[in-house]
Amino acid sequence: MSKDLVIKDLHISVQGEPIIKGLNLSVKQGEIHALMGPNGSGKSTLANSLMGHPLYEIDSGEVIFDGADVLDLEPNERAKLGLFLAFQYPTTIPGVSLANFLRLAVSAVRGKSENGSGNDGLIPMREFRRELRDKMKQLGVDDSFARRYLNDGFSGGEKKRAEILQLAMLEPKIAILDETDSGLDIDAVRIVGESVSSLIGPDLGVLIITHYPRLLDYIRPEFVHILLDGRIVESGGWELTQMLETEGYEPIREKHGITDKEE
Amino acid sequence: MATSEKNTIEELDISKEYQYGFHDDITPKFKSRKGLDESVINEMCDIKGEPDWMREYRLNAYQIFKQKPMTKWGGDLTQLDFDDIYYYVKASDRSERSWDDVPDDIKKTFDRLGIPEAERKFLAGVGAQYDSEVVYHNIVEELDKIGVVFLDTDTAIKEYPDLVKKYFGTIIPSADNQFAALNSAAWSGGSFVYVPPGVKVEYPLQAYFRINSENMGQFERTLIIADEGSQVHYVEGCTAPTYSSESLHSAVVEIVCMKGSRVRYTTIQNWANNVYNLVTKRAFAYEDAQMEWVDGNLGSKLTMKYPSVYMMEPGARGDILSIAFASKGQHQDAGAKVYHCAPHTTSQITSKSISKDGGRSSYRGWVDVAKGAKGCKSHVVCDALILDKDSRSDTYPVIEIGESDTNIEHEARVSKIGEEQLFYLMSRGLSEEEASTMIVNGFIEPLVKELPMEYAVEMNRLIQLQMEGSVG
């Protein structure tokens, strides 16, 4: 049975300030959705909240994943159910190598009994190494990455690739990509785009948050949503990205009577 | 941030308070009694068959000890009662404890640490036949061939009287401080190492191979002499909790690094939390010699320990790396001291401390540059990680500079585990406890990677144990 992520009338605030104001969205395994919206419209707020960030207050609404409400679950429990977030701004963890971290993460998410894991509950080293090496190769990530400290001194683009590497290793059911293309050079956008699309299949549903259609050239979304003032105001197909590209958000704002709060 | 249950695995938390009843089972042949005086010292000398110079040395140190006022700086020593301590218990008496007497929670901790059976017995103070004695003899034979001496200090006094006498107490005189005086009066055990000119010892000399031949004492006395151009790495301690029926551990470690030599001294200690761990460690480094202290302190009630390097001649270098982990009811007053007594000498101090569950860690450092010691460099970095609001960290750096042509840098940082870091790791499937443990291990990684492999692994596991049940 397919594991769907269903968001119903979700209201989120940050430090008492309402940011998401009644959002409905559903992403099924195997589907590709794009979420676009101006700076500050609440895209990351939504993404972080779906993963369970403690800073964001859920005022009302539901987030159902695989038939169960996940709003009371810790981030790690959501990860184990198959949710994944590629961060817009990945955090640095000094002294922790990407490989050590990923081995623990993969073991936690895939479950301890699987893969004939050893008595320490971890996926066997050799198996893990092989898999990591293969995936790094596919993503064009340098071998030395595995030994480097997590995001420590990584360039902006390297951080984003490391996020996709984690996505590939953790094999989630639904992945949220928060501006994974920002900060990437043209070739890197292609590599990330191609690798994400290679991961896409009936088992992976994706919600891509982006400002640029370039990434979407590689990962053609079937559904495009526009977030304005804390709500999805337009949903459609590919043509929406084209319209945004030529006309910007202004016509949509006017249509829905929303004033730009930045001004 | 999370709601994970607190204290579920508390029974395995090695920082928990234990009650040891070990000493009740000892029936010493030598009539040990509490407290120190001339007759105890004389009796000790008689039993050990020590030469007169050592007897005089001890008695003289005892006079100094008696005159010293109680140390008032550092940690709180008001609960320490010198008259309530056994100063000498023969090794053979110690071994009468039985494994069955070892409390279950301690055994469980050993299980969790994966300590081999034989070693556990030793660590628990159960002096069973220990395989390492065999290992030790093989090592000694090997070392013999290249002229390296590696003995317990009591034996060394008998076998190498001139060498020991020449250096004993020259680096740390009895009058140096109250605890050095006490150790000089009451010392037992410890290691003696001599490395001849140009000899490089390929593998670390591990104190615990040696330990069973003379049981680990509370007043160890270690003396290491690295002759010109030689090289040696000495490792002491063990990451498993060290259980002692006595509540005072006060060691003295003296190191002589002659011209062009290189010595590294690594300590990982995890005392039971009734122990006062008051240790004096000092090295003299001569021309182009390099001394490195790597010092890890966990456990104990109060640790006061500031390994120091005196750079006596040009080109000498002193490096001190220290890690302190202060849990509930613990105060780690650790640090480092460097004295630039000659021009063109270099030092580096790196201190990392972690405080949790109301624990307190303080960094106490001293950087001294003598007048006329031109072109010296010193770099000090202190990083403190505080895990909760009840815990505490302080730094007390002192910098004394008698020479303007010097380059001294001091950096200090205090950090907390970031919410973003926790969220990041948890979003990848790690529990809050796993995530904080990983962050703490990452924090001390720069020091842990300097440890010999097996110690590094144990150190990480130990941090894991310390972190268990700590999240709430």
Ligand SMILES: Nc1ncnc2c1ncn2[C@@H]1O[C@H](COP(=O)(O)OP(=O)(O)OP(=O)(O)O)[C@@H](O)[C@H]1O
């Ligand atoms: N941690 C936070 N602290 C304070 N305010 C926040 C925080 N996170 C988000 N906000 C506020 O919530 C609003 C939405 O921010 P959010 O990051 O979700 O926007 P976004 O759509 O992802 O923007 P961008 O396209 O720039 O990434 C903004 O006004 C922002 O300032």
Ligand SMILES: [Mg+2]
């Ligand atoms: Mg954003």
